[in-house]
Amino acid sequence: MRALIIEKHGEPSAVVSLRDLPEPTPGPTEVRVKMLLSPVHPSDLHVIRGRFARQRQPELPASPGSEGVGIIDAVGSDVPQARLGERVVLLNVQGTWREQVICPSERAIPVPAAISDEDAAQALVNPMTAWTMTMVEHSLARGDWLVQSAAGSAVGRLVLQIAKAQGFHTINLVRRPEQVAEIRELGGDVVICTAQEDWPEQLKKAAGGEGIEKAIDCVAGRTGATLARQLAPGGRMLVYGALSSHRQTDPAAFEMPIFAPALVYSGAEVRGWFLYFWLQRKTVLESGEVLRSLLEQMAAGRLKPSAARRYPLDRAFEAFSDTERTAHDAKPLLAFAQP
Numbered sequence: 639m640r641a642l643i644i645e646k647h648g649e650p651s652a653v654v655s656l657r658d659l660p661e662p663t664p665g666p667t668e669v670r671v672k673m674l675l676s677p678v679h680p681s682d683l684h685v686i687r688g689r690f691a692r693q694r695q696p697e698l699p700a701s702p703g704s705e706g707v708g709i710i711d712a713v714g715s716d717v718p719q720a721r722l723g724e725r726v727v728l729l730n731v732q733g734t735w736r737e738q739v740i741c742p743s744e745r746a747i748p749v750p751a752a753i754s755d756e757d758a759a760q761a762l763v764n765p766m767t768a769w770t771m772t773m774v775e776h777s778l779a780r781g782d783w784l785v786q787s788a789a790g791s792a793v794g795r796l797v798l799q800i801a802k803a804q805g806f807h808t809i810n811l812v813r814r815p816e817q818v819a820e821i822r823e824l825g826g827d828v829v830i831c832t833a834q835e836d837w838p839e840q841l842k843k844a845a846g847g848e849g850i851e852k853a854i855d856c857v858a859g860r861t862g863a864t865l866a867r868q869l870a871p872g873g874r875m876l877v878y879g880a881l882s883s884h885r886q887t888d889p890a891a892f893e894m895p896i897f898a899p900a901l902v903y904s905g906a907e908v909r910g911w912f913l914y915f916w917l918q919r920k921t922v923l924e925s926g927e928v929l930r931s932l933l934e935q936m937a938a939g940r941l942k943p944s945a946a947r948r949y950p951l952d953r954a955f956e957a958f959s960d961t962e963r964t965a966h967d968a969k970p971l972l973a974f975a976q977p
């Protein structure tokens with residue numbers, strides 16, 4: 639079977655190679671999944687560069703990849719034979735950029751027939767992030783308001799769909815003027831372009847009252863700092879990314895200068911949020927339930943991941959560069975051989 643492998647950290651085009659490896663055999667409680675599609679997320683590129691969270695950096699050599707969809711083509715002796723042929727998504731299984739992935743059977747979650755392979759391949763990382771931050775951490779209720787940065791991102795677009803279904807309102811930040819109309823079209827109540835110099839004033843006006851009650855930010859830098867400064871008394875912002883630091887090479891852009899009085903006098907909170915930290919504190923049964931409910935929402939047409947584009951393994955480098963291209967219009971998916 640073919641696998642994308644890294645033996646050392648560096649730029650993806652320099653360190654990722656396509657290798658032939660022996661077919662793996664599942665242990666008694668495991669299944670083997672013949673992969674169909676696996677996305678390239680910004681965080682996968684951080685893993686390749688050796689800049690991701692330490693606890694998520696695999697020992698090398700390793701295959702990158704954090705989720706995907708495939709078909710069970712072998713089962714261990716303790717797993718029912720009836721699972722053979724099931725189409726599944728992988729729940730928190732690392733190393734998905736290979737034609738065959740071995741995982742514990744309880745981490746292979748069945749996919750409803752109504753969901754396309756493209757959507758199923760993206761069912762975990764971004765939908766679970768969008769859902770957990772909004773509905774669990776922020777407990778947004780009908781009529782509440784949420785401010786989000788990078789509203790055009792895959793996560794941002796999922797948040798807009800959850801807002802529509804759950805009845806909360808959104809104030810959205812985008813960096814390109816042409817995205818304003820698009821995000822409004824997707825249901826964003828207020829859309830502000832950070833390319834306009836007076837965007838902090840526009841945000842203040844839109845938030846009204848004493849400021850921002852609830853926010854999520856994946857840009858950090860000046861954008862994150864401005865949001866933090868406008869938090870209302872008791873307001874709360876979850877920081878879940880740092881896109882300001884392009885390719886994570888500019889340490890200064892990771893910084894978010896916090897205006898201390900805004901926090902001190904208001905008791906506001908700025909907190910990090912990391913899917914894998916959240917998953918670590920859940921049992922497989924609990925996180926599996928969340929994933930199953932997201933799959934149900936997708937099957938019912940209430941939640942749709944980003945448009946996607948397939949790249950065969952021998953064109954993986956194009957997928958890597960497209961992941962970081964400004965104004966990319968689709969989530970790159972690595973496409974494995976069809977069963």
Ligand SMILES: NC(=O)c1ccc[n+]([C@@H]2O[C@H](COP(=O)([O-])OP(=O)(O)OC[C@H]3O[C@@H](n4cnc5c(N)ncnc54)[C@H](OP(=O)(O)O)[C@@H]3O)[C@@H](O)[C@H]2O)c1
Pocket residue numbers: 679680681763764767788789790791792793794812813814856857877878879880881882883911912913914961963964965966
């Ligand atoms: N903490 C977690 O557990 C967790 C989980 C999932 C995702 N994330 C993070 O969430 C972020 C979005 O992920 P994704 O998969 O949704 O990404 P994506 O679909 O690739 O979208 C990236 C978006 O960010 C925008 N962007 C890029 N650099 C920016 C900057 N410097 N300032 C403002 N906007 C910028 C892009 O705007 P243009 O359209 O203008 O190019 C694009 O809309 C990433 O940082 C990712 O690592 C974190």
